[in-house]
Amino acid sequence: xxxxxxxxxxxxxxxxxxxxxxxxxxxxxxxxxxxxxxxxxxxxxxxxxxxxxxxxxxxxxxxxxxxxxxxxxxxxxxxxxxxxxxxxxxxxxxxxxxxxxxxxxxxxxxxxxxxxxxxxxxxxxxxxxxxxxxxxxxxxxxxxxxxxxxxxxxxxxxxxxxxxxxxxxxxxxxxxxxxxxxxxxxxxxx
Amino acid sequence: xxxxxxxxxxxxxxxxxxxxxxxxxxxxxxxxxxxxxxxxxxxxxxxxxxxxxxxxxxxxxxxxxxxxxxxxxxxxxxxxxxxxxxxxxxxxxxxxxxxxxxxxxxxxxxxxxxxxxxxxxxxxxxxxxxxxxxxxxxxxxxxxxxxxxxxxxxxxxxxxxxxxxxxxxxxxxxxxxxxxxxxxxxxxxxxxxxxxxxxxxxxxxxxxxxxxxxxxxxxxxxxxxxxxxxxxxxxxxxxxxxxxxxxxxxxxxxxxxxxxxxxxxxxxxxxxxxxxxxxxxxxxxxxxxxxxxxxxxxxxxxxxxxxxxxxxxxxxxxxxxxxxxxxxxxxxxxxxxxxxxxxxxxxxxxxxxxxxxxxxxxxxxxxxxxxxxxxxxxxxxxxxxxxxxxxxxxxxxxxxxxxxxxxxxxxxxxxxxxxxxxxxxxxxxxxxxxxxxxxxxxxxxxxxxxxxxxxxxxxxxxxx
Numbered sequence: 001x002x003x004x005x006x007x008x009x010x011x012x013x014x015x016x017x018x019x020x021x022x023x024x025x026x027x028x029x030x031x032x033x034x035x036x037x038x039x040x041x042x043x044x045x046x047x048x049x050x051x052x053x054x055x056x057x058x059x060x061x062x063x064x065x066x067x068x069x070x071x072x073x074x075x076x077x078x079x080x081x082x083x084x085x086x087x088x089x090x091x092x093x094x095x096x097x098x099x100x101x102x103x104x105x106x107x108x109x110x111x112x113x114x115x116x117x118x119x120x121x122x123x124x125x126x127x128x129x130x131x132x133x134x135x136x137x138x139x140x141x142x143x144x145x146x147x148x149x150x151x152x153x154x155x156x157x158x159x160x161x162x163x164x165x166x167x168x169x170x171x172x173x174x175x176x177x178x179x180x181x182x183x184x185x186x187x188x189x190x
Numbered sequence: 191x192x193x194x195x196x197x198x199x200x201x202x203x204x205x206x207x208x209x210x211x212x213x214x215x216x217x218x219x220x221x222x223x224x225x226x227x228x229x230x231x232x233x234x235x236x237x238x239x240x241x242x243x244x245x246x247x248x249x250x251x252x253x254x255x256x257x258x259x260x261x262x263x264x265x266x267x268x269x270x271x272x273x274x275x276x277x278x279x280x281x282x283x284x285x286x287x288x289x290x291x292x293x294x295x296x297x298x299x300x301x302x303x304x305x306x307x308x309x310x311x312x313x314x315x316x317x318x319x320x321x322x323x324x325x326x327x328x329x330x331x332x333x334x335x336x337x338x339x340x341x342x343x344x345x346x347x348x349x350x351x352x353x354x355x356x357x358x359x360x361x362x363x364x365x366x367x368x369x370x371x372x373x374x375x376x377x378x379x380x381x382x383x384x385x386x387x388x389x390x391x392x393x394x395x396x397x398x399x400x401x402x403x404x405x406x407x408x409x410x411x412x413x414x415x416x417x418x419x420x421x422x423x424x425x426x427x428x429x430x431x432x433x434x435x436x437x438x439x440x441x442x443x444x445x446x447x448x449x450x451x452x453x454x455x456x457x458x459x460x461x462x463x464x465x466x467x468x469x470x471x472x473x474x475x476x477x478x479x480x481x482x483x484x485x486x487x488x489x490x491x492x493x494x495x496x497x498x499x500x501x502x503x504x505x506x507x508x509x510x511x512x513x514x515x516x517x518x519x520x521x522x523x524x525x526x527x528x529x530x531x532x533x534x535x536x537x538x539x540x541x542x543x544x545x546x547x548x549x550x551x552x553x554x555x556x557x558x559x560x561x562x563x564x565x566x567x568x569x570x571x572x573x574x575x576x577x578x579x580x581x582x583x584x585x586x587x588x589x590x591x592x593x594x595x596x597x598x599x600x601x602x603x604x605x606x607x608x609x610x611x612x613x614x615x616x617x618x619x620x621x622x623x624x625x626x627x628x629x630x631x632x633x634x635x636x637x638x639x640x641x642x643x644x645x646x647x648x649x650x651x652x653x654x
Binding site for chain 1: 200201204205207208209210211212213214215216218219220222223224226227228504506521522523524589
């Protein structure tokens with residue numbers, strides 16, 4: 001079924017089209033949720049909520065961009081709302097000092113590559129992780145992030161800076177990145 | 191080795207890896223989405239409807255043929271209408287009709303011994319029908335004779351035809367009646383002759399000597415051996431765990447350096463408590479003999495228990511024998527079995543549907559009250575498996591659906607009291623259900639057997 005046919009099917013509330021759309025995109029979308037969620041269970045709750053929104057609001061899809069991008073935005077906003085609703089984010093985002101956070105080798109999962117990187121991101125405190133996800137991966141600006149998270153733009157910037165530094169530390173320890181001769185960081189491809 | 195400038199490439203690196211990453215959601219997510227957008231699944235209702243329709247069909251199919259009315263043929267009815275009994279009047283005809291015969295000896299009917307003639311649905315006979323002839327045309331293949339009652343309401347004897355469904359005739363197999371007037375010329379025609387009373391006042395009615403070998407064979411009325419049954423049982427659910435966790439070398443080393451404790455015996459780690467579940471079912475019971483019954487049906491089980499755990503920061507939990515780093519199954523866990531920052535109880539639940547196949551044996555009692563034992567094997571499909579698994583290093587609790595077993599076999603044993611009242615059988619008694627196979631697949635080294643203790647309350651009735 002083409003994407004157009006899938007959208008039409010979903011517009012007509014056809015279960016087969018809805019299921020195909022779900023099967024096609026749910027693995028990527030769950031990965032998005034997983035980066036924001038506290039655990040896999042929460043991620044699945046977010047995914048569920050997000051897909052219900054997608055199916056009920058698909059008539060609002062304007063065909064201006066890719067369907068995946070539109071779905072992804074809905075999923076990301078669902079994740080943020082979920083965190084806000086459960087008061088997990090508001091507590092976590094106040095954490096600005098992570099000097100005490102000590103990452104040991106044992107905490108770093110030894111799972112291959114993409115999953116390894118995702119797991120490293122997930123080791124960050126929730127506030128840092130959220131800002132990092134929104135800025136570095138979803139491509140939101142700090143201004144947009146400030147609006148989404150109801151925080152100051154400067155807070156978003158500082159959170160991101162710290163998140164990046166912390167992640168760099170983790171990736172270095174995991175040998176996913178390395179320093180070159182000029183003491184610049186390089187990415188180690190596997 | 192790919193070389194990129196970190197500051198420029200950091201976001202793209204993260205984006206690339208994030209896009210590569212995929213996670214496959216559990217089936218329950220789609221089920222929940224579908225339920226939200228298209229309403230709840232209808233299959234449980236369909237299944238229940240099918241069950242009850244099936245029970246209804248079985249009820250109608252197994253209705254004993256010998257309880258059915260005999261004279262359906264218009265010809266026979268016509269003949270019957272044209273027939274009169276000399277000196278007899280039909281006082282009442284209802285459906286089914288039992289003609290009770292009373293005789294004292296071979297020739298005289300009395301109340302002491304009786305045979306019965308069951309004629310169902312003879313709607314064409316009215317109470318005022320007078321019978322001229324001594325012959326009554328009946329088709330022995332279509333008639334069940336159970337009881338013929340002759341009562342004397344006036345100077346002439348009359349036949350009381352009343353509903354007497356509870357009467358069961360044990361002995362009568364043949365009635366030989368004389369055909370004195372009408373020759374219908376067929377072995378299928380059963381003549382009943384001369385129910386003439388020679389002594390009205392004594393209320394003893396003589397039947398003439400049997401002159402004709404015409405035989406009316408009767409079938410003995412048997413109680414339907416099938417019963418339907420519904421039952422409910424509140425249960426208390428427990429589990430037994432066996433096996434030992436696999437503690438890889440690096441974990442032992444880690445525990446030595448970190449000071450955390452690693453356990454090898456699963457029961458040293460686990461602290462769980464029972465919770466209330468339930469069992470609900472419907473089925474059929476077949477009376478194989480006086481004391482033995484076979485049963486089957488459809489049963490829904492709901493089982494739950496709680497595990498004590500401790501909240502922790504996210505940790506990787508190995509869930510297969512190989513442990514972390516051996517390309518085995520791992521999960522992220524926020525719960526430790528020991529030494530977390532706060533205690534919590536994790537809810538574990540299972541919903542399952544099964545087809546019990548079993549037997550019951552009456553060990554004491556009579557028809558009205560009896561003590562029974564029963565047992566069954568129950569092929570089971572797990573509808574919902576929402577439970578935390580202990581990691582194989584015994585440090586964490588996590589969920590991993592891929593290790594759950596979808597099909598299982600339960601066994602059950604019960605002892606119960608049956609009380610029959612107003613045609614209904616009530617059953618009460620304790621029961622135990624035990625899951626024969628582990629809840630988890632072989633890849634998971636810890637073996638869990640669920641067990642439920644309950645008190646069953648059931649209701650059954652003979653299918654008519």
